Amino acid sequence: MDSLGALRRTHNCNTLGLDNLNQEVVLMGWVLRRRDHGGVIFIDLRDRWGITQIVFNPEVNPEPHAKAHQLRSEWVLAVKGKVEARPGDMENPKLKTGAIEIMVSELRILNTSKTPPFPLDEDSEVSDNIRLQYRYLDLRRPEIGANLVMRHTATQAARSFLCENGFLEIETPMLTRSTPEGARDYLVPSRVNAGKFFALPQSPQLFKQLLMMGGMDRYFQIVKCFRDEDLRADRQPEFTQIDLELSFVGEDDIMAIAEGLVKQVFAATRGIALNPPFPRMSYQEAISRYGNDKPDTRFGLELVDLTEKLRGCGFKVFNAVIEGGGIVKAINAKGCGTFSRKDLDDLTNYAGTFGAKGMAWIKVKEDEWQSPITKFFNENEIEAMRQALNAEPGDLILFGADSVAVVNQVLSELRLELGRRLNLTDNSVFNFLWVTDFPLVEFDAERKRYAAVHHPFTAPLDEDLELLETEPLKVRSRAYDLVLNGSEIGGGSIRIHTTEMQAKMLNLLGIADEEAEEKFGFLLRALEFGAPPHGGIAFGLDRLMMMLTGSGSIRDVIAFPKTQKATCPLTDAPGSVARKQLTELHLRPDWKEA
């Protein structure tokens, strides 16, 4: 192997062009492809920035040509040579450097390589596990590398927007106390304080509020957060938030900052000019029209409530639901009257996975409403449905009849499934939506007490304050989520900033004084010393990057992601530790040791 010695790169592999003709340059990178043609060796040399063709011609420079014979994929080279124009028919207009090639006069082989376990220059089908195990090879593939470059661009754009707007980047602790986000904490045993544990933060929520109380107005941080939850496809045990908080503001101020940030990120990464302000929709309206609180507004197929129109109808199933306090809603799947019996069975099964006990449907024909259930409805009911659903020949009506929660979930999922089947989810369209006026609390049937819908520090709407003691479920909060194409990419709220209101809220949540003192005593105390009105928002960077890059998996936008079992196939983390380490941490095993 050759040493780099004093040789230095003059250019990267994505810069040279006809302007550089006859210059002597030094490039370094990896062998991407090799072609031998008429005794001449052509190599595509790759680095982070791009690809340049280097040429070993025995008639021009016999020495490097002789050495180049051994070169294989992914070997690491340094080459010195002259920039030459490619023969006209050899130009590659797809490549930024496609007009030139380097006639190599000196070759140093900086490293060799085994044959990679999967090809790096094409989008081959490789198991996720192999890709993660050889992540350093996977990162050399242009897609993954480009994702990380875009992530860098996005964070710099977000940061520069926030800096321009007077925000301070302030680090909050990683070794902290359990915060009450409700998910399971990752714990870190303390060695010095036997029996005590740090928690890794689920968010910097309390610290950013303390910063506002400390007068550090306009804080932000791009920060790792942690949740020890069972992982779904788009979750990782550690994830990154763009987190910010402001003092002396209301919802509009925070939304304007958030919109400005997102606009700058989209412009910098994708060259897309967003046009805020984004539309807003109340939680109630979102549930009513879309069945969930993060509607994908790229397409219609909205939910229509038929409960009142069908009350007392002849279809016993619907009637029983309505009389039992449930609801009947329907979606008009425009133009889906051609769905086959199998299509309908598939949809019914799909609905079943979300709790539907069945799925009534009607095909709207020119002359009849074709369905096993049409016969149960009278003329008036049919006409009422036709009008409410704008039903026209060729349409398909899908019904949900059950409790409010089940109907909304089932139809919301059916709607999304239809959107996918009908190709209504155009990934080049970015539909932003603020969802506002969330309920402040919900009833936790299991624990028989109210639970905060966002977190216990979210302020109630001023005009709902009087309901706080009488009808707490009707109190709306000052929380807001930013939804993009059906995914929540950010959320925040105006916080409670007085001791009285915070105590009232904890009281409503059934958190006893003792528990409140133990968990939030320091916050309650801080509120007593002149806490300013404040609020903020946090964006999920990983999710946002998935959408910006169009990646199918969150793992494709993270340099070293973990599997769904929260392991790292590359480093084999988590690993075993010596018994001595456990003893130092005042812990004993409670597992069967091999």
Added chain:
Amino acid sequence: MDSLGALRRTHNCNTLGLDNLNQEVVLMGWVLRRRDHGGVIFIDLRDRWGITQIVFNPEVNPEPHAKAHQLRSEWVLAVKGKVEARPGDMENPKLKTGAIEIMVSELRILNTSKTPPFPLDEDSEVSDNIRLQYRYLDLRRPEIGANLVMRHTATQAARSFLCENGFLEIETPMLTRSTPEGARDYLVPSRVNAGKFFALPQSPQLFKQLLMMGGMDRYFQIVKCFRDEDLRADRQPEFTQIDLELSFVGEDDIMAIAEGLVKQVFAATRGIALNPPFPRMSYQEAISRYGNDKPDTRFGLELVDLTEKLRGCGFKVFNAVIEGGGIVKAINAKGCGTFSRKDLDDLTNYAGTFGAKGMAWIKVKEDEWQSPITKFFNENEIEAMRQALNAEPGDLILFGADSVAVVNQVLSELRLELGRRLNLTDNSVFNFLWVTDFPLVEFDAERKRYAAVHHPFTAPLDEDLELLETEPLKVRSRAYDLVLNGSEIGGGSIRIHTTEMQAKMLNLLGIADEEAEEKFGFLLRALEFGAPPHGGIAFGLDRLMMMLTGSGSIRDVIAFPKTQKATCPLTDAPGSVARKQLTELHLRPDWKEA
């Protein structure tokens, strides 16, 4: 309490001046000071940006004046009012807004405050524990707030320099595998994988090397790192590094980047124009001249080796040391011949705390060398010492005679102590120094094997390769530290990038194949697939910020620091957890529960 309602700030408290006369403005902030004068109430209103005087005059606006009577320190206000010029003799040239005041027409009291436990407007003596417990109040003190603002400025400057130079900010995992930095890891038990543990990173060392192997040339990250060590005054369990790594480079490239970064940070934060390249000194020279590898070069008082000059001298103590393989070195404390007996006793005691068994000294007088030991030296020896030490009347010579390690440590500490006593450590001077050519390995007497001086991935110097098997202690590494005024603020190295060299190194360190495979198997494997030459550096941001802000404690440059017992008096972290949480983590207590 009043609500903020739709009222919005028009300015912060540091912007208004005579240009704004007669404008109606809205300010928000905290009551810093209140003065009542002739029935008029004057309040210094403070926010993050500064202070503006607001005035409640009963003859102009009786309503807000009546309300203002109750205002106390740290209450939170929103005021609307008109900008007026202060009467000529009331101007405050020390304040940016000192030429104007706001005649308040509307006052909203957004929050009250208890009396803070310590005054916020002066530099009072408050125990660290109280300050940390009420950190949200401490942060309102101008010094601490200014430190965090400067930290923000420093990180943005570092980041923009790195972005301008083509670096990508890439996040590496926090939940990872134990890395071999040698300090104790913080562990995070895995719930899903019974008996397995994540470690919080001591540095992203292996991941940044893997990024280079993944072709992600020019990585950086401003990142939290963790060490579960017993804390000293300038250590925190979590600390922040500016971490970077480059491919296809040598030492000079990395030093140039590091120098550019530091230059930009100093210019942005302190307006200081540094003038790199910084001087370089080999490890050997640093030890020889200063007794340690991070010399404070703001002053002289260098160590002079007298071993050869005093070999065979009449002073038995020195002679015994020299014949036993030890050394004799001395410092000429210029002009300290006036030190009293007590001064010398103090210094002797100080030297004792670093292992000196005593401290010989000589006062250089016009006519004699005054000391209990002068009589043991002959003319030649005295003359040799005079020349070597440039001893002149009025000087004080301090000796160290012991093993090499003890002499260097004792005299190095004595030298620093003298520097402080003689006021030679000017904090407005910033002396940078690269220390290079560290030994690759040292002998670990306890474990009876070689240990890496930096870490096992540091490359040896090419010209010392042949010594690797014969005289490993003589092999120099390609590591470098950046030293500022006697503190190490950064360190890095060129890494090993071939499987062969890495295996040879692990072999030298006595790490068996099995242990190597278990600990670094993934790195050894990654080296086999075309790893490029690479290297990097990491800066300790907290230490750097201490020096930039001139803070005496690392806690003053961190928003929410921990005590020396690794606790947080504010949140009371670490805290207790429910037994159920331990059970989920497959652990049992091994401590006495209360």
